[in-house]
Amino acid sequence: MHDQQIPLDAWTQKEVRGALYMIVRNENLPDARATIRVIQDRFNDKAKYPWVLLNNQYFNADFKRHVSSITTPKNVSVYFGKIDTDAWAYPSWVDVPRAENALWDLFGVARGESLSHHQLLRYQAGLFFYHPLFDNVEYTWRVEPGAMYTCELDFDPFKMMKAGKKKLESFMQQHPEWIKPRNQTIMPWITHRNKENTKDEYNFCHMWSNFEIADLSFYRSEAYRYYFDHLDSTGGFFYEKWGDPVRTLAAAMFLDRNEVYFFDQIGYTKDGISHCPLQSGYLQKCTCDSADSHDMLENSCTLDLLRYSDPPTFDALMNYARTKLPPQLSLDLNNTDILKQVIKKKDQLEAFIKDQERRHLAVE
CATH class of the missing domain: 3.90.550.10 (Spore Coat Polysaccharide Biosynthesis Protein SpsA; Chain A)
Incomplete structure (x- = not known):
């Protein structure tokens, strides 16, 4: 039955x-x-x-x-x-x-x-x-x-x-x-x-x-x-x-x-693809690392979706990313490809920042 x-x-x-x-x-x-x-x-x-x-x-x-x-x-x-x-x-x-x-x-x-x-x-x-x-x-x-x-x-x-x-x-x-x-x-x-x-x-x-x-x-x-x-x-x-x-x-x-709502608060993993909260305030209740999130991969469209469906969350991500940059470096964080690079893990971020600083010096 x-x-x-x-x-x-x-x-x-x-x-x-x-x-x-x-x-x-x-x-x-x-x-x-x-x-x-x-x-x-x-x-x-x-x-x-x-x-x-x-x-x-x-x-x-x-x-x-x-x-x-x-x-x-x-x-x-x-x-x-x-x-x-x-x-x-x-x-x-x-x-x-x-x-x-x-x-x-x-x-x-x-x-x-x-x-x-x-x-x-x-x-x-x-x-x-x-x-x-x-x-x-x-x-x-x-x-x-x-x-x-x-x-x-x-x-x-x-x-x-x-x-x-x-x-x-x-x-x-x-x-x-x-x-x-x-x-x-x-x-x-x-x-x-x-x-x-x-x-x-x-x-x-x-x-x-x-x-x-x-x-x-x-x-x-x-x-x-x-x-x-x-x-x-x-x-x-x-x-x-x-x-x-x-x-x-x-x-x-x-x-x-x-x-349309994006549940950033909910960490999720299936078939090797995962989402971990992008906003640091949620991470205290999670066992995942946002730097490993699929949202940070080049082929992910998540951040672009947030730009349209949830501007406050997108703005919060840009503000978080700014805290990770040296004050002398100004980047267009509205560009989601750059935003993803800044939110990545520490060693990857350091390499990215050095590359961007070299580019800025070359332009000057």
Whole structure:
């Protein structure tokens, strides 16, 4: 048997009907237990939000017993759901031979050859919130098995999202009324202007949705459902590898930039990629080093996102970086490539400063 619904009394005396959810299989029990354990320790032992675990197969008794042994002593509810077969299988309009050939073409792309991975990406992009276990849920925190959280949370992300009212071209021509003005959104973050034809082109920046806290009213909105259905009707989730950019493009089209929030306070590591708080005030509660954060790598777009979505945090980073520079050296810290170099580890920073001082002397 599997659970069908979370009763409303699961949120007695809570301001927000939030839920942590994970899509996981029986064989991934060790990773699931490790991640649930750390989130319970860091946050949910006290907050006591319910967990929703989903599987495209039935959860076995061992899985349920080992997970419940973490949550039950803390009076935290866990609901074990099964993903509907129709939502996981090939939809009727997909050309199956073409899709199977596409798996071979995507061999070498991260999990691109895995049919189950394509099914998971499609389900996460636009189907998970239809599961009856989310009928009474307002906000979800997506949790990936194997992810580690490296900071103590002494605040409630669900409350913060609700209090701050945060949410997370043929189509655009058909429904222009749904598209927010470019200068009110994060669209400038994910596009650059082509100087030859003055058109905006996608720059491949996107928000990684492995850690995502979302207001489900966004995904349930007419605009998002139409957007997903349009993408789904093309079969692209099976012919291509469509994942995080699907969410990012939706956020850029349908949300004001102040409805997108970057949780700098939450340290996170998954598959070798990590985020550690960029602001020094948060680091006292963490076991990570911001200099090792993926945000500091050359190919990261995080700081550019903050420029659009959270200017106060971006300004705080520039002020922090200035404290690391000698007073005689003036650099354009609004340039995120330079800002990343200044925030790096001490030995790397010293080499960078010496290089910049040589450049300044050469110019003089």
